[in-house]
Amino acid sequence: MTAPQMRVLDSLHENGPKLVEMPPEGELSLRLSVPGLKIVPEVFYHRQWERFKIHQRPSKPAAKKAKKAVKKAGGRAMKVAKAAVASASFTVSVTDASSGAAIKGAQIVAFTDFASRQGASAMTGANGSAILNGLSPSRKLERVYVYAPAGSWGYFTTGTTGAQISKIKLAKIVVTDPSLPLTQLYGSLPANAGDGVTVGIVDSGVDGTHPDLKNVSGGLNCVGDETRGNPAAAQNWRPALSEGEHGTHVAGIVGGKGSTSGFRGVAPRVTLRSYRVFPDAGGGASNFDIAKAIDTAVADKCDIINMSLGGGPKDDLTLLAIDRALNAGVVVVVAAGNDNRKPVSFPAAFPECVAVSAMGRVGSFPKNAIGTGSIAPPKGNPSIKDFIADFSNFGSEIDTTGPGVEIVSTLPGTGHGSMSGTSMASPAVAGFAAYLLAKDPTLKQKVGAARSRALKDVLYAACKPENFGRDYEGFGLPTP
Structure with a gap:
């Protein structure tokens, strides 16, 4: 052989x-x-945040036809075609609602056909303006999203035109606003919540220089494609160069300290560690790199691991790593997925994990914010106006629900911004679990699988049903 x-x-x-x-x-x-x-095959998982993109795929026959037309008519046809494209565009200006100042770095996504993700997108420049090419000002737009940079709420509207959205004003985020979901739900927790507990953030990297994340004690870059030829790159647990803000936002939800800004996460006294699994080049996270991150977090004495990722197939390599973590006494909290009410995605679907769906609260964000588009049944107590986000997966694997719509948290640098997704709900539950572990000396003294089982039991016992239904909320919302 x-x-x-x-x-x-x-x-x-x-x-x-x-x-x-x-x-x-x-x-x-x-x-x-x-x-x-x-x-087992190498599979890839993705960030579970709610962010839409345009899929522009012109058909090959149409492209060939256009090319032939240009050849027949020569340069004059090319000039005509360019003029047509130039006329089929409109400009949108984005400014601060209170000061009128131009907002740079706002991503505008306008859909003519949301189901097939067709439309146009553009980023505002220093003057706060962006040109959306390929769409006339009168073209009907099914949905328009504005993903704002740090400091501002996003924007959402439906059934409009380019002419009607030519001037968009964004409200400023105030991190001390008492109506914010984390403040409403967990602002009553003590300032030392999570003291003595370490939470591992398996994600896109964390900015440990952020003023509200001084409790990040280190970590590891687990992306093998970056470290195999350059061992020194293992220290690059900072945010990935592509969509790296995700991990910093997740970390702030777990344990932002709020030393100067007034912002705080659920358990501000935790120690955080960053295990980067999403590559600088973009794309998904390999199950091999995720398994390495879990094993490293266990070796580093993390008590809880948060994984705001999912979407891959059932994967034995990741499951075995999760099993090793549980046997070492570590609880693994995972986002249920953002597939618009589809079954819970892996790895959250593994019974060994704490699978978290995303809920929201009407009134905790501006009426024209992106979260408005996520309001859907089932809804809980009418007096509170809670709901399960339309994007959240559900099923019998759900263990808890957590705040995941328009959650304000830390972003790389010094700022704060809002994001939605089961990615945001999962770290809120992980932070609450850290609070429960820190305040129970008997629980902290347990070791091995007995400890992870006991912590999950205590977490579930602290959940309050929101009347969403078992498959949407599991035991309910962790409540002080």
Whole structure:
């Protein structure tokens, strides 16, 4: 029998899982050579935040037809085509609602067909303006989203035109506003909530230089593609260069300290550690890198791990890492997924995890904020006006729900911004679990699987049903 053709790229530990590269025939040969060997594919998971993008895919026949037309008519047709494109555009200016100052870095996404994600998008420049090409000012727009930079609320509207949204004013975020969800739900927790507890953030990296995140004690860049050829890159647990703000926002929800800004997360006295699994180049996180992050968090004595990621297939490699964490006494909290009421995604769907859906509260964000588009049944107590977000997955695997609509938290640098998703609900629950663990000396003294089971039991016992239904909220909303 010929030796299997493969190349070992990485290893979790000496006798642990290996990441290998091999052709299909090499896999078959390996199965024959080592009958008891378990081979699983490398799969990828994604951030569970609610952020829409345009899918622009012009059909090939249309492109060829346009090319032929230009060839027949020569340069004059090209000039006409350019003029047509120029006329099919409109400009949107984005300013601060109170000061009138131009807002740079606002991402405008206008959908003509939301189901197929067709439309146009653009980013505002220093003058607060952006040009959306390919759409005339009179074109009907199904939905318009404005994803704001730090300091401002986003914007959402439906059934409009380019001419009607030419001037958009964004409200300023006030981190000390008592109506914010984290403040309403967890502002009554003591200032030392989470003291002595360490929470690992398996995500896109955390900005430990943020004034409200001075409790980040370190971490590891677990992205193998970045570290295999450059071991020094393992220290780059800072935010990923692509969409890296996600992990910093998640970390602030768990344990933002609010030393100068007045902002605080659920458990401001926790110690945070950052385990980056999303690459600088963008894209998903490998299950191998996630398993490495979980194992490292356990070795670093984390008590709780938050994973605001999901969307991949059922994956034994990640499950085994989660099992090792539970056996070491570590509770793993995971976002249920943002697939618009589809079944709970993996890894949250594993029974071993604490799977968290996303709820919201009417009145905790401006009426024209993006969260307005997420209000949907089932709704809870009419006097409170809580709801399960329209994007949140649900099913029998759900253990708890958490605040996940228009959640204000830290962003890389010094600012704060709002995001929505089960990505935001999960760290709120992780932070509450840290609070429960810190205040119970008996619970902290437990070890191994007995400890992780006991902490989950205490967490579920602290949940209050919101009348959403079992598959939407599990035990309910963690409540002081």
